[in-house]
Amino acid sequence: MNSNLSKLQPYPFQRLKQALASVTPHKAFKPINLSIGEPKIPPPKFIEKQLAVSSLEIKAYPTTQGTTALRQSISSWLKRRYNLNHIDPENQVLPVNGTREALFAIAQSVVNVRQTDSNPFVVMPNPFYQIYEGAAILSGAHPLYLNLLSKNDYQFDLEKISEKKWSLVQLMYVCTPNNPTGRVLTLADWEKIFEYAEKYDFVIAADECYSEIYFEENKAPLGSLEAAKMLGYADYNRLVSFGSLSKRSNVPGLRSGYVAGDQRIIKEFFRYRTYHGSAMSPATQKASIAAWNDEDHVIKNRDHYRRNFSKVIKILESVTSCKQPEAGFYLWLDTPMPSIDFSIKLYKDYNLTVLPGSFLARANDHIDPGTDKIRIALVSSTEECVDAAKRIKQLIVDLE
Ligand SMILES: Cc1ncc(COP(=O)(O)O)c(C=O)c1O
Structure with a gap:
């Protein structure tokens, strides 16, 4: 077996299941689970309908590149959303089966482990979406973490990594808007990231x-392609951006x-994906075109999340420091005790499941940025989110 497999950490939801396995939740409360970032708003009917209409199109193999129509709908959306002059649907865009598989696969095609060198590094934020770390390890690289701390407004400091290490970096993951902190990278952040990528010659996976x-x-969040254009990287040099319909259109399934x-990276990634076998089914492609071409349902979604955040924050701000993130649907909340203990207590006393921050972060530079944090996904109905916020508030009061 690949010996790197044993270096993979258990996935956060596995760890959560284990941590709660022997705990009996309080029966007086209806169970609420806000641990997973899965939208609970029903998918738009027109997407379901398109999927149903196309579901019998199974007589031919789809291609890795997807249909021209799909790539055109994505590139038109990218141009509208990020104010781009050009993004070539032939050479600069590829469909992926959700960003998870693609974020994993990019490391396998970018990282080059040379026998004579020290192992390469893959940089990622900390806390982070766990795929980055697994992808780095299985590509034969070492993960390098950049802490996101509330005292720094969740901004990472590239200078925390030595020049020697940067010179061995081949790939850097960034997440913007960030899961879980909600921070959006600014143009100044991007300027620095591009400068480093050029200086040390690595690929940026946004x-x-x-x-x-x-x-x-x-005030839509600044995107990486948009930042590249504004900073004069007309060909999106060294940058690949990953976007998804899962959260945008409530279709994680x-x-x-x-x-x-960057066309050069897309070309090599395409070569990798041809062998990887990751073509998207024709029905999914047609449903995706319908989704990318419509904004009304996305605007309605935002109304829902806006309402959830404003009500929840009103309840929690009286007991803990809590502010609206710039974007995303997570609250990255301070806890008055270690996050695992707090999460277990919340489940035991109030039948509410959230994700302990420490399951999303690693101790790095003598700090674990997730120790005193929980991640709450405000994806449910407003009523359920409000109920959850009241339970969290009550637990914080109980502990005082
Ligand atoms: C930060 C981040 N990236 C990527 C993904 C993967 O999303 P999908 O594969 O549905 O596009 C998720 C899913 O929760 C996520 O939180």
Whole structure:
């Protein structure tokens, strides 16, 4: 077996299941689970309908590149959303079966482990979406973490990594809007990231699957392709951006997203994916075109999340420091005791499941950025989110 497999940490939801296995939740409360970032708003009917209509199109193999129509709908959406002058649907866009598989696969095609060198590094934020770390390890690289701390406004400091290590970096994952902190990278952040990528010659994988969940209609989060254009990287040099329909259109079961950016990287990634066997089914492609072409349902979604955040924050701000994130649907909340203990107590006393922050982070630089945090996914009905917030508030009061 691949010996790197044994280096993979148990997935956060596995750890959560284990931590709660011997705990009996309080029967007086109806169970609420806000641990998973899975939208609970029903998918738009027109997407379901398109999927149903196309579901019998199974007589031919789909291609890895997907249909021209799909790539065109993605590139048109990217142009509209990020104000781009050009993004070539032939050479700069590929469909992916959800960003998860693609974020994993990109490391396998980018990282080059040379026998004579020290092992390469893959940089990622900390806390982070766990796929980055697993992808780095299975590509033969070492993960390098950049802490996201509330005292720094969840901004990472590239200078925390030595020049020597940067020179061995081959890939950097960034997540904007960030899961779980909700921070959006600024143009100044991007300027620095591009500068480093050029200086040390590495690829940037920008995970932007929360890009459409934000709170002010006229303030959409800055995207990586948009930042590249603004900073004069006309060909999106060294950058690949990953976007998804899962959160945008409430269709996590559809498995549909894209990768877009630097043509040289897309070309090699395409070569990898041909062998990997990751073509998207024709029905999914048609349903995806319908989804990318419509914004009304996305605007309605934002109304829902806006309402959830404003009500929940009103309840929690009286007992803990709590502010609305810039984007995304997570609250990354301070806890008055270690996050695992707090999460277990919340489940035991109030039948509410959230994710302990420490399951999403690693101790790095003598700090574990998830120790005193929980992640709450405000994906449910407003009523359920409000109920959950009241239970969290009560537990914090109980502990005082
Ligand atoms: C930060 C982040 N990236 C990527 C994904 C994967 O999303 P999908 O594979 O559904 O596109 C998720 C899912 O929760 C996520 O939180």
